[in-house]
Amino acid sequence: MPTVREVDPDFPRDWIEFVDPADPKGVIRADLTWLLSSWTCVYGRGCEGVVEGRAEDGCCSHGAFYADDEDERRIEGFAEQLKKKHWQHAEIGRTQGISELDELEGEPARRTRTVDGACVFLNRAGFPGGAGCALHNLADRVGLHPLETKPDVCWQLPVRRTQEWVERPDEVQVLVTSIGEFDRRGWGPGGADLHWWCTSSPAAHVGADPLWVSYGPELVALIGQPAYDELARLCALRSTGRGPSHPATEQAR
Incomplete structure (x- = not known):
């Protein structure tokens, strides 16, 4: 033990x-x-x-820093595929954007937006569409591997x-x-x-x-x-x- x-x-x-x-x-x-x-x-x-x-929240409390612009564009594409019933914070993501500017190692860096202390893609416990990462859940629904739908840092x-x-x-x-x-x-x-x-x-x-x-x-x-x-x-x-x-x-x- x-x-x-x-x-x-x-x-x-x-x-x-x-x-x-x-x-x-x-x-x-x-x-x-x-x-x-x-x-x-x-x-x-x-x-x-x-x-x-x-x-x-798991390890999703601080959002995810993008590896590069391509990483961010890829996530934007999959976010567009998410339906409101599967994404708890879809309204915020659609109106305010899924990303925001932060700082990483002393330099400006973009990451996924945080909502109420956790990543915009994190569905909270009890959400009817399924708790956990909305992008991970999307991969499960459409038959993709989560590494295809999630930010690089998340799947790595x-x-x-x-x-x-x-x-x-x-x-x-x-x-x-x-x-x-x-x-x-x-x-x-x-x-x-x-x-x-x-x-x-x-x-x-x-x-x-x-x-x-x-x-x-x-x-x-x-x-x-x-x-x-x-x-x-x-x-x-x-x-x-x-x-x-x-x-x-x-x-x-």
């Missing part, structure tokens, strides 16, 4: 690197400890929310992708794509103030499948199918051996 609410983010991790099969100048660096964990989204079934007293969580050009000793540059856990620190300095964060909580490490399986479509979107196929092979191989396991997964067992 779990003995802690959240584990410390600093613990031994098992990382692996391999050349992207689709790009000889691309290198994938992946945190196998995270990808082999049993994390799963527990929204509505144990999620405590990032703001105290607002568990029903809890995976963190970073990319960096690295010059090797032979002066050849490679693009290193790192795939790891989006822990509290991924939120920046404000991450320490979150009421609760799922990736380090044993309460969220209760998935039937390891993360590399349950988040397969998202990982394909992040690194491409050829790289994911190799990553999946290495994860399956690693699962038969020994190595550092995620302490939150250990606590959940």
